[in-house]
Amino acid sequence: MPEGSSPPMGQSLLFLTDEQLRKGIEAMFFAYRGFTADPDRILAQKSYGRAHHRAIHFIHRSPGTTVNNLLSILGVTKQSLNRVLRTLIEDGLVASTVGIRDKRERHLHLTQDGAALERELSDAQRDRMRAAYRAAGPAAVAGFRQVLEAMMDDETRHHYEAMKEKIE
Amino acid sequence: MPEGSSPPMGQSLLFLTDEQLRKGIEAMFFAYRGFTADPDRILAQKSYGRAHHRAIHFIHRSPGTTVNNLLSILGVTKQSLNRVLRTLIEDGLVASTVGIRDKRERHLHLTQDGAALERELSDAQRDRMRAAYRAAGPAAVAGFRQVLEAMMDDETRHHYEAMKEKIE
DNA sequence: CACAATACGTCAGCTTTGTTGACATTCCAA
DNA sequence: TTGGAATGTCAACAAAGCTGACGTATTGTG
Structure with a gap:
């Protein structure tokens, strides 16, 4: 946090101008469109939406996760998630198995088909990300x-950090 | 994960790993939630949504812009934009005036009330942005x-660049 | 001038994805 | 055994996107 401090304060605080912040805000807005554009195109063909993508992504990311856990990661209501999850299960992309230790819980996994769609979506998204990087x-x-x-x-960062540690 | 690798290739291409890309994707997803959280809270109180925020933002940004121009910036249909614009005009936040050179066009401006809401929203969003910066x-x-x-x-970057040049 | 194209608004209907609220079921744990 | 937690489901609703069709000025062009 200790910025340039005394002498010339180096690169100064010019980067905190309202103008600079506004540009950052617009960059965020426009970039997010690009960020979702490729998966959206794929999903539209299969009559799924972003909500399906998110569910698939995080189930892939944390195989065996419970509905409740997924809920708090995605930050939506169980009714909203359930609707998406139901279609994914009906379509055979996600498997829901009763918990062993706690039978109230459902553990979620991707099926082969689900994993295939996940790969297709994340390949598309990563391609753009890779190009940008x-x-x-x-x-x-x-x-x-x-x-x-x-x-x-x-709270969100907490989820993010937990994710980060999982694989690396 | 391919950790160490060899000595050459400097900082290497390790930042292009699928793992790294995935983290970037998740960071983007989680950060966008934070990005919209503060304005969302304000908007909810006034029973507006993100769509209103976007319209207000870009009208503020380009006063006198036409409906068509706004349409292409936001990347939505005119029906969708019109619904939002109508309520903003009815509520006296946006003024729509017939074009001078071309009377088919409508030029959009924020009223005093509109400008006040814009400030409230962008102050909230900038505060978070500033803290992050x-x-x-x-x-x-x-x-x-x-x-x-x-x-x-x-195409989006084109809009973004055009914006950038406007004020600086 | 006549006609095509443009800009805008609007009506109707549909989809996705979020929300509340209410209620049933199952099952763990005190 | 009983209370609470986890899950599922029904119903109703809202925001915000979409398509398609149509109407009305206005403008540009052949």
Whole structure:
């Protein structure tokens, strides 16, 4: 936090101008469109939506997760998630198995078909991400991640950090 | 995960790993929630939604813009925009005036009330942005913007660039 | 001038995805 | 055994996107 401090305060606080912040806000808005564009196209063909993508993504990410856990990650109501989950289960993309230790819980897994769709979606999304990363370079990417993390709600960041530790 | 690898390729391409890309994707998802959280809270009280926020933002940004222009910036249909615009005009937040050169066009401006809401919303959003920027520092912010710009669709980036030049 | 194209508004209907509220079931744990 | 937690389901509703069709100025063009 200790910025430039005394002498010339280095690169100064010019980057905190309302103008600069506004540009960041617009960049965030426009970039998010690109971020979702490719998966959206694929999903539209299969008459699914972003909600399905999110469910699939996080089930893939945390196989065996419970409905409740997924709920808090996605930040939606159980009714809303249930509708999406039901179609995914009916269509054979997601398997829901009764918990062993706690039979009230349902553990969620991707089926082969589900995993295939997950791959298709995340390949598309990663392709764009990879192109952006490559164009911007490693230093920019580090900054990108830093700012995004600082932008999250505390509770959300908690989920994010928990995810991060899972695989690496 | 391919950790160490060999000595060459400098900082290497490790930042293009699927793992790294996935983290970036999740960071984007979680951060966007934070990004919209504060304005969402304000909007909910006034029974408006994000669509209203977007319209207000870009009308403020480009006073006198036409409906068609707004349409292409927001990337929605005129029916969708019209619904939002109608309520904003009815509520006296936006003024629509017939074009001078071309009387088919409507030029959109914020009224005093509209400008007040715009300020309230963007203050809230900027506060979070500012905190994130300050925490991450100028170098990170530059990287943040670089990656976001690289992530946009070409057409979208065109809008973004046009905006950038407007005020600075 | 006549006609096509443009800009805008609107009606109707549909979809996705979110919300509340109410209620039943199952089952763990005190 | 009983209370509460986890889940599921029904109903109703809202925001915000979509398509398609139509009407009305207005403008540009052949």
